Structures are given as structure tokens and as C-alpha cells.
Amino acid sequence: MALDFDYLAQQKQNADKACERLANAQTPFVRNCWYVAARADEIGTEPFVRTLLGSSVLLFRKRDGTVVALQNRCCHRSFPLAEGRFDRDRDTITCGYHGLTFDCTGRCIGVPMQEQPPRGIGVRSYAVVEKAPLVWIWGGDPASADPAAVPHPEWLGSAEWDYYIGYLNPRGSYVHLHENLLDLSHLSFLHATTFGTPEYAVAPCETRVEGMDIEVWRHVECRLPAIYARPLGWEGMRAMRHSGSRFVTPGLHVNTGMLENLELPPDRQTPQPMIKVAQLLTPEAPLSTHYYYCVCRNFAVGDRAVTEFMFNAQMAAFGEDAYALERLSQMQAQEDPEFFYEISIPTDRAGLAMRQHLKRLADAERAHEPRRGARTGTAA
Numbered sequence: 001m002a003l004d005f006d007y008l009a010q011q012k013q014n015a016d017k018a019c020e021r022l023a024n025a026q027t028p029f030v031r032n033c034w035y036v037a038a039r040a041d042e043i044g045t046e047p048f049v050r051t052l053l054g055s056s057v058l059l060f061r062k063r064d065g066t067v068v069a070l071q072n073r074c075c076h077r078s079f080p081l082a083e084g085r086f087d088r089d090r091d092t093i094t095c096g097y098h099g100l101t102f103d104c105t106g107r108c109i110g111v112p113m114q115e116q117p118p119r120g121i122g123v124r125s126y127a128v129v130e131k132a133p134l135v136w137i138w139g140g141d142p143a144s145a146d147p148a149a150v151p152h153p154e155w156l157g158s159a160e161w162d163y164y165i166g167y168l169n170p171r172g173s174y175v176h177l178h179e180n181l182l183d184l185s186h187l188s189f190l191h192a193t194t195f196g197t198p199e200y201a202v203a204p205c206e207t208r209v210e211g212m213d214i215e216v217w218r219h220v221e222c223r224l225p226a227i228y229a230r231p232l233g234w235e236g237m238r239a240m241r242h243s244g245s246r247f248v249t250p251g252l253h254v255n256t257g258m259l260e261n262l263e264l265p266p267d268r269q270t271p272q273p274m275i276k277v278a279q280l281l282t283p284e285a286p287l288s289t290h291y292y293y294c295v296c297r298n299f300a301v302g303d304r305a306v307t308e309f310m311f312n313a314q315m316a317a318f319g320e321d322a323y324a325l326e327r328l329s330q331m332q333a334q335e336d337p338e339f340f341y342e343i344s345i346p347t348d349r350a351g352l353a354m355r356q357h358l359k360r361l362a363d364a365e366r367a368h369e370p371r372r373g374a375r376t377g378t379a380a
């Protein structure tokens, strides 16, 4: 049967209207949020440069070991500060182009040929909190950053849990990566040969949307994929896989897996095997995301062979998500807007709630921001 074009036009109109309230790749980033800038062991005394929320950021450790994050672009003529000269005794950087010197707060403390630097000039500095194994950065005004609000999960890095960290840099928006993480029905298809099983797509899901608290659970009876079955010695056995996905902040999403063997007596599976994944999403650019995932488990703690096996299996599976994100981003970008629209299905409910939430946050930030614009000037 041919598609009915009038019907499609109506669908597009409805979809466009619904989309006005949803964040997408073009929505400005939510800045007032803690995001992961890097793993703590990636930052040393040498400059580490990374684009975060569309800006080049220079990260390094001071003499006392604390992490500093500064705008990498010199405020004079935009030369990268990372290529300047670092004075380790004074914790200062002198720009490699015309020699302006900055301290670790970003303040300009020296201009060649001037006795005093102009007042009030400098580069932007960021609020940073290090919580092993991660370094968090506040994307907004440092004055509004509350270090106590860093959403670092208490189980990440605790002695009862073993963990590994992976990193991917998919070419797609963090909005769509959040959406991917809230809808695990894709496990049966995108991850059919890695960590999905056919039952996932048809298992009923429980969605809870309470304001900003967005969570989905699925309870799937299946034979576990090798990534979990092999370390547990459950290969070929029937099991329940309870999977939760929770949106926590624009920079953090938590997945929980609770595994239950349906063939072994309960006393042979205590404590209940669990997996918790801190999915750390930091926008790099509208179509690029820093994606760290910290996979924690309460079984086979200290077993390095299990860590290595799970790390490789996870990398393969999350690589499939990165691939999907990249492909859908390409498809969205190349489509003629006149014909572009997407429909939603019931399993999208949590993702849609999250996108509405991100849109509201982004709109609220812009409503309170002073007018932006290119600013040039002289400070003599």
C-alpha cells in the first residue's frame, strides 16, 4: 500500500508541534550542571586540553596537586594558552604569542611593556571538583557552583564494588545519547550479538516520571548474555535480569542491573549479583559527546581476568551505541527539513520526558542570561 501523503503531512505537523517542547541536537547546552571533564589520572602537571560545552578548556594540576580548569583561548588574540610557558614555581602561564601572564584563577597578572596589567581582564576559570576516579567541572558561572551537589555516586570507587572505566567520543548529541540510555528496548536489535537478548524488546516496562526524576525498569526472563553469564558461571541457565535506567542530571545517567538465577537456590546467589553503571555524558559540541562509563559490579571483586573480559565485551556493545548515534545524527542532518519528522512510540515515554526537561532547563538558562554577543574591546 502506498503512503498517504496527506496523512503524512498531518503527521509531520503534529510531530513538529510536539518537538517544539523537546530538546534536540540544536538546543543550547544546559550549562548549570556538573559534568565529568576527565578521569582524574588523565590530568597531571602537563596541560590537558579538551573541548567541553563548545569551549576549549585547559586542565592541569598546580604544585599542590589541585586541578585547575581555565579557558584555553587567550583573551588577547585567542592563541591557545596550553602552548604557552608554565612557571611551576609560581603556578602561572605566559601566553606563547604576546606574553600576557595569567594566574590559576585566570586573572591576567602581567602584560609586557605595561607596569600594571589592565584591571579586570583575564580568561574564564571553571569550578572543579576531583572525586576519584573522576574530575567534575561546572559548566556555568563558578559563583553558582555548589561542590556538595556533585552527583558522584557513592558506590563508584567504594571497596565493595569493583569497576572499570571506558571512554567513547561519539559523533552525536548528548540529548540522543540520554535517550538511548533511557530506552533499552534497543538491546534486542542494536546489541543482538553483544549484550542484548530477544526478550528485551517485548518485556513490559515500568516508567516513572516525577518531575525531573525519570526512571524505567524492565524485568526480563532470559539466558544472560556472556558478559554477565560467564563471570557468574551461569552460562545456559535461566535468569531474571532486572534492568533500571535513571536520568539523574544532564551529565549523569545510572543503569542498574540486578541478576537472579532461576535454577540455583537463593543461598547460592548471595549477595545478589548487581551491576551499576555511571553513564557520564558531557557535550563536546552539538554533534559530539564525551562519554565515560564506569561499570561497577559487586561480584568477582578483584578478579582482573573478569574485569578484562567485561571491559572488552562492554566496549564492543557501547561501540554499537556510538555507531547508532553517529548514523542517526548523519541521517537527521542530511534530511530535507520539509520532509523530516520522527514519530514516537510508547517505549519513548521516558526519553520524551527527559528531552522536555532538558529543553526547559536550557530555555530557563537563556531567559536568565545577560545578552550574549561577540565582545571586543580595549583594556589599556
Ligand code: FES
Pocket: 074, 075, 076, 077, 078, 079, 095, 096, 097, 098, 099, 100
Ligand atoms: S594572544 Fe595571548 S598574548 Fe596575545
Ligand SMILES: [Fe+2]
Pocket: 180, 186, 187, 190, 191, 317, 318, 321
Ligand atoms: Fe545500547
